[in-house]
Amino acid sequence: MFQVPTIADLNLGLTLPALSLALGACVLLLLDLFVPRERKEITAWLAMAGIAVSFVLNLAGFNESGTAFLGTFAADQFTGFLNIVILITAFLGVLLSLDYLKRAKIERGEYYVLLLLSAAGMMFMSSANDLIVVFIALELLSIPLYIMATFRAPDLKSEESGMKYFILGAFAGAFFVYGAALVYGATGTTNLPEIFAAVNGIIAAGGSQMFLLLMGTGLILVGLGFKVAVVPFHMWTPDVYEGAPTPVTAFMSVGAKAGGFAGLLRIMVVALPVFVLKDGQTAAAWQQTFWLVAAATLILGNIVAIAQTNVKRMLAYSSIAHAGYIMMAVAAAGTAGVANEATRAALLYLMAYMFTNLGAFGIALAIEKDDGSDTGVDNFIGLAKSKPALAAMMTVFMLSLTGIPLTGGFVGKWFVFKSALDAGLVPLAIIGVLTSVISAFYYVRIIVNMYLKDGEGDPAAGATRYVNWAIYVAFAGTLLMGIFPWIATNLSDTVVLAVEMFVR
Amino acid sequence: MSVDIEVYIALSAILFILGAMGVLVRRNAILVFMSVELMLNAANLALVAFSRLWGGAEGHLFVFFVMTVAAAEVAVGLALIVAIFRSKQSIDIDELHQMEG
């Protein structure tokens, strides 16, 4: 009855990228104790070294796939691709933080440890193959973020940001656990492929198990929807993004989304793609709900963003809107046969969004004053004169967020819209295109402020060496993805999450 | 004598809804945390009941993880409350409105 696993059963080789980062964070916690207070950049460099090691291990094992830890941990190309996104985010996050923490006088070694732990949580999420692992990864990625958001304490805004994020994050976590409990109750297993195998029997039997599964799926959507900030679970986003230190905002706006969507895709596409309410339907039962959520997110995020005067708040609503585009791909994954294509579209969108958004936050960080003020949209006035290079790069980031060709954002949107059309979600694709046009309004306003309005240019005192490096990397990534999209698409071509032949 | 599974699930659903309402209605940060704990423990009850129903160990295992993660969460939350109380002398979450819009 009780089998003791041996080390060979665990298949540790496949888990090395995520495991090395988590262990690296634990070691860094100890090493940091011996780093003198005024030389905390050593900790940052060690953290970057840890990320680099994990990145190399991830690339080395990119084409291997299989399960580890007794089937609870899956390593495949989906994992590999998302790990690339997560590790680049973490790397740029450290680069953006280096000088910022010094300027804000909040430099502490624990910051980098927390960042590594959060990134490790995201990586576990991208390879979670079991509801328990999804839950642990969700909390591992969230709890460090609560602390990082409060890192500017006793600054009231930062404390408020951390508190709101914490309360709503814990609330969402509870929803997720209850949803997972109900799914377990319906299927008798927490393992995602085994849930997939059990779903057909439940549909045939119907009755209370069906009800449990439906409720569980809904509650899981609520829990993860809070994490990725889709309407109607988005209320916390603007306040948290505005109050948190800017590099933390940059890191969590990409990382938490990557992690949340990884979990959502894993659960919906691996475990519940054949979950239909009536026999003979081709689309999963959850597709309709996801459709509505995506549409509401797109409309609300893009329209409310127009009214914002603070660039961090504006980017917060913009991030809600982009969650809507990714949600569109997740909804498309509910149609049999499109699931893998839609998964790839979501991954490509995440990668494009990662480069563009980190770059935009990097420039917002550059014009910010030491006390965290002056992040208004008006502070961009005259930037083209004082810092032409920054203004030019900001222009590219804004165009990429809008989705103009030759930028990464266009490539991401192209694949997402295509998958939505292939899945037959034509109205959703139309809403997506229309809201993209609306989004141009607030993105272009920043370009207008930089180039066409007269005024004293901001000196952009925050554009120090490492911040510039991070912005250059983000800029190069945005353009590379826009001009040579096949680099990214080739990486994602082997991503297969759903079993192609659905048995209904 | 055994109690039907439905009774456990009904109890856990009631506890969960009470907790969720507590989070939405309560204004004191500590009471909000207690409500979140109630929600998590409602899920734990459901997990144990289902685990008994299916005769598997996954439910029990999940409960272990939920309990430890909840403790870690509370530790972070209480530290946040202490930090906020030091600067505001209040833990009423309605008084957290530096940012609006």
Add this chain to the structure above:
Amino acid sequence: MAVLNEWAFIGVFFAVAWVFPFAPIFLARLVAPRKPNPIKQSTYECGVETVGDTWVQFKVQYYIYGLIFLVFDVEMIFLFPWAVAYRELDFFAFAAGFLFIFLLADALIYAWRKDALEWV
């Protein structure tokens, strides 16, 4: 005794548990002499009356200590199944338990070095 099954024993214990502490108190009331005077009735017959309001806030000096205890206390839950199944475990599973303990020690060393275990 066929009449008393194992559950009835618990009922008897329960009744005795209530009777045992209350009986002396009740008997003392009946038997003891009563001669009250103001000094006997004061709140602290031997001691000092409090000055001012007793409902004042005082600093909790060990809250970090408390938080650390909270986390470590609950982590012990993972060691219980490990300890119960100890005899059936092979060397690897035994080592895995130790890895977990090392992770806890990692956090403990951190807390120690940060003076979180001191009375501040």
